[in-house]
Amino acid sequence: MSNLRVLTSEEGPSRPEWLRSELFPFTSRFVQVDDARVHYVDDGKGPTLLFPNGAPNWSFSIAPSSAVCPTSSAASRWISRTLGLSPADPRYPATMPALAGLVEQFIQVLDLRDIILVVGDAGGPIGLGVAARHPDWFAGLVLAGTFGWSLKDYPKVRRMLGIVSSAPFAFVQEHTNFLMKYTAGTFNMSAEERKAFLAPYVDATARRNPGVLLGDLAFNEGYMNDIEHALRTNLNDLPALSIWGDKDPVFEFLARFQEINPHARTLVLPDAHHFPFAEAPNEMIAAIRSWWADASSTTSERKVS
Numbered sequence: 485m486s487n488l489r490v491l492t493s494e495e496g497p498s499r500p501e502w503l504r505s506e507l508f509p510f511t512s513r514f515v516q517v518d519d520a521r522v523h524y525v526d527d528g529k530g531p532t533l534l535f536p537n538g539a540p541n542w543s544f545s546i547a548p549s550s551a552v553c554p555t556s557s558a559a560s561r562w563i564s565r566t567l568g569l570s571p572a573d574p575r576y577p578a579t580m581p582a583l584a585g586l587v588e589q590f591i592q593v594l595d596l597r598d599i600i601l602v603v604g605d606a607g608g609p610i611g612l613g614v615a616a617r618h619p620d621w622f623a624g625l626v627l628a629g630t631f632g633w634s635l636k637d638y639p640k641v642r643r644m645l646g647i648v649s650s651a652p653f654a655f656v657q658e659h660t661n662f663l664m665k666y667t668a669g670t671f672n673m674s675a676e677e678r679k680a681f682l683a684p685y686v687d688a689t690a691r692r693n694p695g696v697l698l699g700d701l702a703f704n705e706g707y708m709n710d711i712e713h714a715l716r717t718n719l720n721d722l723p724a725l726s727i728w729g730d731k732d733p734v735f736e737f738l739a740r741f742q743e744i745n746p747h748a749r750t751l752v753l754p755d756a757h758h759f760p761f762a763e764a765p766n767e768m769i770a771a772i773r774s775w776w777a778d779a780s781s782t783t784s785e786r787k788v789s
Contacts, residue, residue, distance in 0.1 A: 535564040627741060
């Protein structure tokens with residue numbers, strides 16, 4: 485770990501012109517992780533909420549026109565590893581093991597412990613991969629529109645991910661940025677917010693990376709089997725909260741999480757889709773606050789007894 489260090493504000497690059505402070509009202513911070521520069525936000529005090537990003541998304545999707553960040557930071561520490569402002573590095577492929585490794589080292593650099601992991605979409609297998617290796621680092625799990633198992637039992641989902649990670653689709657994605665434009669269309673964004681959301685995806689590597697990761701999600705069975713094993717064993721005692729939109733195309737995944745951990749709390753959001761962070765931020769943060777107040781109280785009572 486001798487290569488790990490936190491960059492000072494003087495060492496970190498300036499924020500790009502396309503990301504005005506009104507759109508992203510947080511201090512940009514940078515950390516050096518094994519010679520890769522990683523941008524992140526660290527805001528607020530209290531219990532640590534960690535939002536590792538996946539694809540095809542970056543943390544800007546939960547910042548504009550939403551109460552998630554400012555509301556949560558009033559009562560907790562909100563940390564997001566913002567891939568959109570971290571330069572793409574060809575030495576680190578956009579696969580779950582590689583990205584989970586970066587998150588693992590990121591946590592070690594900042595010396596984070598008692599983490600409440602908040603994950604959605606592809607960020608779930610990345611963050612849960614770290615939790616599976618280091619369950620003692622985590623105090624709770626918040627899962628939204630994600631999964632933690634092989635997709636062999638979900639052929640329609642696997643087939644869709646296979647299409648968007650195929651070579652022909654990669655060519656289309658590189659030249660049109662279709663995947664990110666489609667994703668942006670699912671959020672309630674202004675024209676300026678949409679422009680900022682799409683701005684990081686300007687070169688071939690940045691545009692191809694989401695497809696690479698989605699393909700790994702579909703076919704890396706060994707990695708996903710390890711996560712499911714951890715969810716059923718050394719992560720099963722952690723307090724957990726599942727938040728799902730009832731219009732989510734992978735709504736069927738919720739039942740599997742409930743089977744794995746029947747003691748987890750569940751919130752189903754009416755008329756929400758695959759990214760509830762952006763669609764129902766107020767409901768989400770209220771649910772997280774209520775759940776964690778109860779979970780932390782129960783944990784304290786167990787320790788006393």
